[in-house]
Amino acid sequence: MGLSEIASGITVTTEQRTRSVATVDVTNSSLYERISPFDASLPCSVSAAVTLVETYAAGNSVGDSSREAGLVPIRGAKTLHLLGEPITVVSPTERRVVESWINAEILRTEAIALIDATPAEFSLAVFIATHDPLPGIREALEPVLTPKTVTDATVTKRDSLAETMSGPTDLP
Numbered sequence: 001m002g003l004s005e006i007a008s009g010i011t012v013t014t015e016q017r018t019r020s021v022a023t024v025d026v027t028n029s030s031l032y033e034r035i036s037p038f039d040a041s042l043p044c045s046v047s048a049a050v051t052l053v054e055t056y057a058a059g060n061s062v063g064d065s066s067r068e069a070g071l072v073p074i075r076g077a078k079t080l081h082l083l084g085e086p087i088t089v090v091s092p093t094e095r096r097v098v099e100s101w102i103n104a105e106i107l108r109t110e111a112i113a114l115i116d117a118t119p120a121e122f123s124l125a126v127f128i129a130t131h132d133p134l135p136g137i138r139e140a141l142e143p144v145l146t147p148k149t150v151t152d153a154t155v156t157k158r159d160s161l162a163e164t165m166s167g168p169t170d171l172p
Helices: 003-007 031-041 046-057 062-068 073-082 092-102 108-115 119-130 137-145 152-160
Strands: none
Touching (some): 062 073, 092 119
């Protein structure tokens, strides 16, 4: 059997399936109604925040979601942070450098050089370090931004395969 016979019937496609975060929204109010009470604290309009959250929850990047909402990416990242979504642009070690700058222990240029960040990334890191998510907003958005839990089918499958799995006590 030659390689051409093995490869017969194989096709190559350039398309990929769109992936997204599986969520379940069991609330009776719309996303707009849940975000509206926080309007004055957001760096964008409620309608832009709704579009941002919906596209982000659908699996798009922060940048793509921001552009879809008509926002520059840094404003979208700030909005998502305020809405309680964990946005991180620096590592824990780099966060300590940002905190050192906030505490006036080092110069801004030195801090940017130490964490090897762009001025925009540094600015976002400072915003995240100095602004907490809005109180109560995460609970309002939890049905949209929280992935679904393990389904019963997954648990049943895991239970039926339990005999084939070893645990830490099974090791010699």
